[in-house]
Amino acid sequence: MNGRWRRAGVVALTVVGLLAAWEGYKAVGPVDGASLGGVRLLPRADDRSMPHVGEVLGALARPEVDAPGSRTVGVAVLTGVLSTLRLALLGGVLGSAVGLALAVLMQRLRLLEAGLLPWVVLSQTVPIIAIAPLITGWGGAVRLGPWAWTPQASVVVIAAFLAFSPVAVGALRGLQSAAPAAVELFRSYAVPWRSQLLHLRLPAARPYLVPALRLAGAQAVVGAIVAEISTGTRGGIGRLVIEYAQQATSSPARVYAAILGAAALGLLVAGLVGLVGAREDRRAAAAVEVAA
Amino acid sequence: MSSTRTTPGATPAGGPGTAAAPAPGGPAATPAVEVRGVVRRFGAVTALDGIDLVIERGELVSLIGPSGCGKSTLLRVVADLVEPTEGEVRVGGKSAHRARLDQDYGIAFQAAGLLEWRTVAGNVELPLQLHGVGRAARRERARELLDLVGLADFARHRPSQLSGGMQQRVAIARALAERPSLLLMDEPFGALDEMTRERLQAELLAVRAATGCTVVFVTHSVPEAVFLSDRVVVMSARPGRVAAVVPVRLGTAERDDAVRATPAFAASVVQVRAALRATEAPR
Amino acid sequence: MRRARGSGALLLAPVVVALAFLAAWEALVRVGRVAPFVLPSPTAVLASLREVGAQVLAAAGATGLNALVGLVAGTALALLAASLAARVRVLREALVPLAAAAAAIPIVALAPVFATMYGATSELPRRLVVTLVVFVPVFVNALRGLLTVDPVHAELMRSYAASGWATTRWVRLPGALPFVFTGLRLAASAAVISAVVAEYFGGLQTGLGSRITSAAANSAYPRAWAYVVAACALGLLFYAAALALERAATPWRRAGTG
Numbered sequence: 001m002n003g004r005w006r007r008a009g010v011v012a013l014t015v016v017g018l019l020a021a022w023e024g025y026k027a028v029g030p031v032d033g034a035s036l037g038g039v040r041l042l043p044r045a046d047d048r049s050m051p052h053v054g055e056v057l058g059a060l061a062r063p064e065v066d067a068p069g070s071r072t073v074g075v076a077v078l079t080g081v082l083s084t085l086r087l088a089l090l091g092g093v094l095g096s097a098v099g100l101a102l103a104v105l106m107q108r109l110r111l112l113e114a115g116l117l118p119w120v121v122l123s124q125t126v127p128i129i130a131i132a133p134l135i136t137g138w139g140g141a142v143r144l145g146p147w148a149w150t151p152q153a154s155v156v157v158i159a160a161f162l163a164f165s166p167v168a169v170g171a172l173r174g175l176q177s178a179a180p181a182a183v184e185l186f187r188s189y190a191v192p193w194r195s196q197l198l199h200l201r202l203p204a205a206r207p208y209l210v211p212a213l214r215l216a217g218a219q220a221v222v223g224a225i226v227a228e229i230s231t232g233t234r235g236g237i238g239r240l241v242i243e244y245a246q247q248a249t250s251s252p253a254r255v256y257a258a259i260l261g262a263a264a265l266g267l268l269v270a271g272l273v274g275l276v277g278a279r280e281d282r283r284a285a286a287a288v289e290v291a292a
Numbered sequence: 293m294s295s296t297r298t299t300p301g302a303t304p305a306g307g308p309g310t311a312a313a314p315a316p317g318g319p320a321a322t323p324a325v326e327v328r329g330v331v332r333r334f335g336a337v338t339a340l341d342g343i344d345l346v347i348e349r350g351e352l353v354s355l356i357g358p359s360g361c362g363k364s365t366l367l368r369v370v371a372d373l374v375e376p377t378e379g380e381v382r383v384g385g386k387s388a389h390r391a392r393l394d395q396d397y398g399i400a401f402q403a404a405g406l407l408e409w410r411t412v413a414g415n416v417e418l419p420l421q422l423h424g425v426g427r428a429a430r431r432e433r434a435r436e437l438l439d440l441v442g443l444a445d446f447a448r449h450r451p452s453q454l455s456g457g458m459q460q461r462v463a464i465a466r467a468l469a470e471r472p473s474l475l476l477m478d479e480p481f482g483a484l485d486e487m488t489r490e491r492l493q494a495e496l497l498a499v500r501a502a503t504g505c506t507v508v509f510v511t512h513s514v515p516e517a518v519f520l521s522d523r524v525v526v527m528s529a530r531p532g533r534v535a536a537v538v539p540v541r542l543g544t545a546e547r548d549d550a551v552r553a554t555p556a557f558a559a560s561v562v563q564v565r566a567a568l569r570a571t572e573a574p575r
Numbered sequence: 576m577r578r579a580r581g582s583g584a585l586l587l588a589p590v591v592v593a594l595a596f597l598a599a600w601e602a603l604v605r606v607g608r609v610a611p612f613v614l615p616s617p618t619a620v621l622a623s624l625r626e627v628g629a630q631v632l633a634a635a636g637a638t639g640l641n642a643l644v645g646l647v648a649g650t651a652l653a654l655l656a657a658s659l660a661a662r663v664r665v666l667r668e669a670l671v672p673l674a675a676a677a678a679a680i681p682i683v684a685l686a687p688v689f690a691t692m693y694g695a696t697s698e699l700p701r702r703l704v705v706t707l708v709v710f711v712p713v714f715v716n717a718l719r720g721l722l723t724v725d726p727v728h729a730e731l732m733r734s735y736a737a738s739g740w741a742t743t744r745w746v747r748l749p750g751a752l753p754f755v756f757t758g759l760r761l762a763a764s765a766a767v768i769s770a771v772v773a774e775y776f777g778g779l780q781t782g783l784g785s786r787i788t789s790a791a792a793n794s795a796y797p798r799a800w801a802y803v804v805a806a807c808a809l810g811l812l813f814y815a816a817a818l819a820l821e822r823a824a825t826p827w828r829r830a831g832t833g
Contacts, residue, residue: 007668010669011668011672011673013669014669014670014673039697039699040693040694040699041699043689043692043693044693044694048691050692111585111588114584114585114586114589115591115592116589116592118589119592119593122811124764125810125811125814126767126807127768127771127772127803127806129768129772130771130783130784130802130806131800131803132775133787133791134796134799134800134803142613214679217679218679218680221679221680221681222683222772225681226683226772229775229776230775230788238684241684241687241776242687242777245687245688245690245691245776248687248691252691255687255691256688259684259685262680262684263680263681263684266679266681267676269679270678270679368730371734373730373733373734392734392736393736397734399730399731399734401727401730405725405728405730405731407728407745407746407749408827409750409752409825409827418735419735421745422737422745450827451827452827
């Protein structure tokens, strides 16, 4: 318990230190940065590039536009975060479900694993996210029965795709991690494959799923934000970052407020995944205690 | 357990002069290992309780007992890898700490613990390199040792290319690198199959005959302990104590596999088993 | 349950899957009369790739350089930070939670503020984004590697009365290498991905990311897809290079029978 407080204190001090370093650089740093051979190496320290910390927090409380009844920037950021959270979660859950299902199929069918797994693994090494601007056109053009494609759907698809591959790879590895002796035991029971999956392989996969889901969550957030930017989907935090960046001349603190929102979104999703993971950690800790 | 100080002539059940090979330093030399009143606690758990044990030079002594009896801990106390809570350990007349700093012993564990990024020869050379032995001398010594354990052809292989038994041979060669007068072994053959195990046991005896070193050998196999040892120290668990010391009389000549079929071997196995059973009796 | 099939079939399977996928794509576009702005056919993308090959290479060069500079800088910083954090406990307590948080947040969103700080006519903002993205996995894995020592190795070094430095030199550093390369492998792909994505946030129009957006804005979809193909190839190149480096630096890891 003592150690926990100590660690929390160290983290708090670090954050304070980083903020102090920011203000310190603002105080002594060159206003127009420092260049060497035409390349600016030190950032500009003016208020436009690096607003005061207080300025950023203050911006949250100021109205978004100069009109009566305008919502504050803080409310706009919060709305954007919630909107993107919805899309990222939808995409993340969808992608994880597909990834898990595919992992189960690949575990069952060796040939499917041989044919698909290399591509799923490789898809993590290439910028799949680059196609985000290209499915913008699907809005209004693609219809699936009565349902017309919306820009939000593009965002969800990108988020889902990015979340899918880590879960597929991690879950497959987990399903295959069941001890050979246990697999043989289940075979000796002559139970259907479904029972083996339910009582042996899925439980064995759990420790592998938590890190996979953590990665999937982070990927879904990045995917949703980038997709919003490149598809021009309004209402989300990604779009807000771009909008506020364009207002940097008049109100430079706003883009920082939006970025804080994006960071908070990432931590929020990580926290949600962490709730699942914490349960797993407790199980693992209990198992260690029993073993000791 | 009062005192288990047992020189070859004074073993509880033994006749005169039968248990141990004659010590190279003569009877007057300091013992190889002296453990006096050693207690080791880990938190509330007493792993070792009042251990007294004297091992003469050139002796091969096995420590055997149920899991949790502290036999590995005792070996580590001798190696100065674990400090005793109470009591004193002397190795060749020096403190255990001094003996470690002077590299008076070689050690091998159940896991071979080879550095997988080094070649087989590189692993054998490791302790020599750490202690500043020149390259040529290191090469020469590694070649000798690999010859001794029958792995001369594998010097340039990686550990991961070797079988478990071969890896363990490399570990033994590494333990012998600095010609220690004392060899400490913690279940070194525990993870090997029976055939490999018996072959390595015979090899260990050959190595010991060639080097004359003292060996302390932790095991949980009764036949292994009997085949190898001059004396078998039987320990009881929770807390770890010396329950009995069984001298083995199979002759001092080099033992071979035929020994395993003799009545004397069987009798010693029965004797050690009985001593082990006795440690469970109160429960 | 699993029938052993010929290993030839297993080796061929990914190729068959890829060809089938491309054929189905082509067929879908042709037979289904899918508008090119929804999905251009693979042959159209290929034709476009041939047509603008020179520009594609130039753009890939610009993005690749950003990714490489960021990768090198981020890796160097991460290794430095990890070796300090492995020694100094307070530093570890400060940096580990920050790295964990950084792994969860979309670092690319910092691209616009770096652009204001350094000016939009510089590649530096993108390289900074890549540096930060790369830092996280390399730092986390390198630190884990430096802190993980096989207990048997630790006991062995103690039995040799080896100094702390000798233990670091002979056991800790070589033991950490595989971890470092795991981080580097992750970072290599992440470097390309973030270098491409950082271009979506505006700035110079030199790299693949900005080409993709401008081609899409001009409804030149086959061309846009051609740049996407190049981005994927760049990602694979970086990944393969990291893998090759890993194999060269840790030869013992593939010497084994298993």
